[in-house]
Amino acid sequence: MGVDPVQLELFQHRFTAIAEQRGERLRQTASSVNIKERLDFTCALFDGRGGLVANAPHIPRPPGLHGRQRRQPAGGRCPR
Numbered sequence: 001m002g003v004d005p006v007q008l009e010l011f012q013h014r015f016t017a018i019a020e021q022r023g024e025r026l027r028q029t030a031s032s033v034n035i036k037e038r039l040d041f042t043c044a045l046f047d048g049r050g051g052l053v054a055n056a057p058h059i060p061r062p063p064g065l066h067g068r069q070r071r072q073p074a075g076g077r078c079p080r
Contacts, residue, residue, distance in 0.1 A: 022043040023041070
């Protein structure tokens with residue numbers, strides 16, 4: 001059984017929207033000038049193995065940052 005391309009696209013858009021919303025909430029609540037005014041931060045979603053699922057494309061980030069993400073989250077396990 002293959003992956004439904006329509007469902008795959010819908011989930012990708014949902015996950016990207018979550019990352020964008022997280023970034024906007026971070027910007028709104030931040031006390032750091034770097035985050036609030038310079039937008040010097042990034043937000044992304046990762047799977048349980050540390051692989052990139054989606055990132056907020058409108059938020060600037062250092063080149064290659066998510067290509068080198070950790071394979072294991074801090075503490076050794078992902079919250080469920």
